[in-house]
Structures are given as C-alpha cells and as structure tokens.
Amino acid sequence: MAKVLVVLTNHAQFDTIKKATGLWLSEATHFVNVLFENDIDVDYVSPKGGYVPVDPGSLDATELDAVNQKFYGDAGFRNRALGHSLKPSDVNASDYEAIYFAGGHGTVWDFPKATSLGKLAKAIYDNGGVISAVCHGVVGLLAVDGDDGKKFINDRKLTGFTNEEEAINKLTGDVPFLAEDELKAAGANYSKHEAYTEHVVTDGRLVTGQNPQSAKGVGEAVVKLLNN
Template identity: 35%
Template sequence: MKKVLFVLPSHDKLGDTGQKTGYWLEEFASPYYEFVDNGYDVVIASPKGGKPPVDPKSLQPENQSESTKRLQNDLVVKQQLENTLILNEISDGEYDTLFLPGGHGPMWDLSQDKDLKRIVESFYNNKKIISAVCHGPAGLLQATDYNGNSILKDKRVTGFTNDEEHTVKLDKTVPFLLEDKMKELGGNFEKTENFKPFIVTDGQIITGQNPASSLLAARRVVEVLK
C-alpha cells in the first residue's frame, strides 16, 4: 500500500484583519478521497499537531463539493483531522509522496517551518513526487537541492496567482505574493484564467493553481505513481 503524507497549516490568523484562516476544505477533501479510493494510506500532519484550523469561508455552502459532503459523514477522516501528527515527529522515509493543500494558512507557517523544509528536501533528494496546490506551494519555498539552489529553480510551476489574490482582496494582507516569490526563486511560473483548473508537472514536482485544481493534482500523482 502506497503512503501519502498530507501537511496542513497550524496558523489560523488572517494577518491583521481579525479574521480566521487555515486550510481550504475542498483542497484537502477531494485529494484525500482520490488517494484513499486508489488504495493509498493517508497520514496527516501539521506543525503543531492536533486539530489544524480550517478556513471558515471554505465551509460556506457555495464552496462545498461531493468530497466535502462525503467528509461530513466520514468518522475516520474526522478523527484524523482531530489528531494530526506533529511535523517534527515525521519520519519522511515512510512515505511515497507528499501533498500540500492550500488555504491562506500555509503563507504564514508552512512557508517558514524548518521541519517541513527538512521533509520537502528529503522527498526531493530521494526523487519522490511532491505536489502542492493553491497556496500549498508556500511550503516548498525554503527547500533547496544539494547545490543550495531552490528546488523550484528552472522548474515549470504554478500556484495562487497575484491576480487571484487581488480578486479576493487579500493581496495587501498576505505576507508576500506567492507568484512573485516563486518567480524570485527562479521558477518558470505558468497560469491560466482566474479560478480555473490548471496543473503543471515538471519532473517530480506537481503544482496546481487554485482550489479548482486540487483534484487534478491528486489524480496526476496517482497516474505518475501507478
């Protein structure tokens, strides 16, 4: 049985807005069930362990899907989400692939977490598939290869775009713009229309642009690892 490690944020404050953030439910739910339905063992971790915060906006009716509705009645995944493992206890050698869902939370903690840096670099250096969607690629920004270069350098990548951030009116709230940061690190950033499904594969790195891209990214991982 193949094993996939999901990493969710522990950060729950949306900058100085007084609002809450976290991971985006659909970006977790659809990939989760894509892996489970294909026979994967899914393990969930977060920087602080325990119950990671979910973005309240992702719970609104207009943001629900078949997968999020399925999750509501799934006691197994609910139990997992109440008791995620602590990142610093993760032995990355146990896993076949890594998946980073988005939501704005990763922009604050996963972008700086040293345990995630260690894990991403280990996956990368051991030629394992790494996938991240929407703001999830923030968790890849610190990682470097054996030569000290960003793992994104000269790679075709995507993520939540500057224009999408502007559209949701959070471009002045986030600590940085993900598209700009990925370009600064040498990534060859690609994108499509706002909020349309779009994924990019370059070697072992698979990235998705936005929430609508999360299922496609997970499907690509499953295809690659067959």
Template identity: 40%
Template sequence: MPKRILNVVTNVAHYDDPGHPTGLWLSELTHAWHVFEEAGYEQTLVSPAGGKVPLEPRALKFPNYDKTAKAWFNDPAKMALLENTLSPDDINSADYDAIYFTGGHAVMYDFLDSAGLQRITREMYERGAIVSSVCHGYCGLLNTTLSDGTYLIAGKHMTGFAWREEELAKVDKLVPYNAEKVAKERGGLYEKARLPFVPYAVVDGNLVTGQNPASAKKTAKEVVALLNK
C-alpha cells in the first residue's frame, strides 16, 4: 500500500481588512506535493471548512511563482482540486501516514482553532504518524493539545515563519498575532535560520516543521525520509 499524505490548505481569502487579500501560498503546496508524488504517495486535500481554497496573490509572482506553481496553476485538473477540498469531518485520521500543513497568512485565521484539524493532528501524532508544517502552517499546531492536555509542541524543537520575516514582508501590522511568540508561549523550542527567507527545517521525533516558503521542499523531503525508514 502506498503511503498517504493529508495536505491541509486554507479557506480564508483576506486579512481582517478585506482590502488586503491573502490565501494559500501555492508553492508551499506544490513543492511538497511534487516531492510526495515522486515518492509514490497518495495525497488528499483538506481545509478547515471544506470547499474552495483562495490563492495568495503574492505567491503568484516571481520568485515564488516557479515551475511547480506554474504547472499547477495552468493545470485545470489540479486547480479543480482547490475548488472542492474535503472538510475535517470527512477524514479518518487512521487512513493517513502524515499530515502536512501548508501556509500563507490566511491560515493564521482558520487553522488556529479548527477543532476538526486538532482532532486529526492529535490522533495522528499520538499513534506515531508524522505531523508536519511549513511557514505559517505551524499556526495549525499552536493550540493543538494531546490527550493529556499538554500542547503538542511543548518541549519540541520546531520552527515556522519568523516575526522578523513578518516585518521584512511588511505585514507585521496586518497579521492577527505573533505566531513565533505564541509558539514559545506554548512551550515550543522555536528555532530559525540565521538569515531570513532561506530554507530551514527542524525534525523532532515525528514532528517536522519548515520555516518559510523556501522550506517547503526541504520539509517534504524530511517527511519522506521518516516515512521511508
């Protein structure tokens, strides 16, 4: 049986200010999807509410709009996958070997308190399946607790989009919270690369996290390495 990956994407199309659009950072999905596809894995898309996934406009510009993102964007069958994603209620966590949370600032709104995603993540993590995220995808882990009530990331080495990167991206005044700060408050042993926006991934047991958009491929490869052990 091929390994099965559950890719998590957003349903949110804008910041608190509707004049500032956001959505899925496409390359964070496509880079990982390509790595998982090459490994022969089956993949499924799920979102907090199910249904349509908007795209982050800034992710459709160079350098983020690269070969894999262009190929997806120009493939009607692939784009159709983003029109009708499953909801957490449709998912039996036992069917999957790994969960991968994609990013884009939109996920700060709908990943954080999704009870359905938290259930799936907790069930997978506690049975030893791989929980992974890239960039803002770690917002889906911040409020996830284990059966004993402790935060999943407590005491775990992990990473995600850094506050300095928010400042450099000039969105620090738009985002609803400082995810790096929250991760540390939850007991996460947060790490980041010495330089912003360079690929960086952290593995701690069956938790795999990547820092920023450039880290999607590296994060996915770490997931593959664990699954192929």
C-alpha cells in the first residue's frame, strides 16, 4: 500500500496579536480523505513532533462539514495527527511515495525554518515521489533545496495563499511575510485565481493548491500521479 507523509504545524499563536492559530483543519482532512478513499495510508509529522494546534476558526460551525466532523470526531486521528505527530527524526523518507504540507497560519512561522522536513521532502522527490502542499503550507517548500544551489521551487509552476486573500483576512500586517511575495522571491513561477476559489497547479511531480478550497483537488492530483 502506498503511503503519504502529511506535514502539520506546531505554531499556536500569532506573535503580534492575541490570536490563536495552527493547522487549518480542512486542509488536512479534505486531502487525507481523498487518499483514504483510494486506499492510501498516511503518517503525520510536524517540525517538533507531538502536539499540533488547530486554528479555532477552522472548527467554527460553518467549517465543520461532513469530512471535518468525521475526522475531528475520530479519536485515532486526534491522537495520531494532533496529539502525537511524528518528529522528522522518526521518519524514513523511503517509506513514502509523497509528502504533503498542510496549511494554516501557524506554518508561516515554523515551516520555512524546518530544514529537516525540507530534506525529507527532497529525499522523497529524489526517490521518484511527489511533493505537494496547499495554502500557507506551500511555504514549507522554501525549506527544500534544489540541486543547483537555488531553492527547489525556483522556476517551478506553483500556487499558494494570495496577498489578496491575506488582506481579506485582515492579517497582512500580522504575519512575518506574505506567502505570495515569498514564493515569488524564491523564483517560483507563481499563479493564482480569484480569492477563495479552487486553484491547483501540477508541475511534474510537484502539486500545489491556492487555499483551503483547493485541498481536495490537491489530493486528487496526488492520487493521479501515484497511480501513473
């Protein structure tokens, strides 16, 4: 059975305002649900391992659709993904056919610095696997080095959370950087669609999604690559 490594954030609090953050739940659940429907297993890892905070906004009644309720109501998911995620040192890249960086605002603090996760992602890719990410989670690709001294994403087609979407959130001044700007600065061939509409970009064995609405589509694109 194929297996995918799902990366989640450990960062629970904005630095500049009194606001909780963490994983945006649907960006994990909607992706993983697609994998489970295709008999693909997952493990969960985070930069530090252990506890993964969930952004309270992603648990709002308006966000708790059937998929989110199924996962959040499952003790096994809460234990493995949110309570006891793996440390990077616990993980062997050769066990996985793909890696997926889930989003949430917490990721902009810990994903770009998570060089151990960047090395795992590159090893999975070099073994013929897939690198994927969604929304703010795409900043995890900033920790992945290429073979030419540049970032892995240099000159690759991708997407991620937009400046416009951050402005709609009214959080532009409260994040350490804007994902769209940082991805472009790293040399990515960045594209976007209308705010909060699904947009998935596949460039070879790299799959990225713009926002929470794109998590399911990223899962479907990853499954398609794994089945080729």
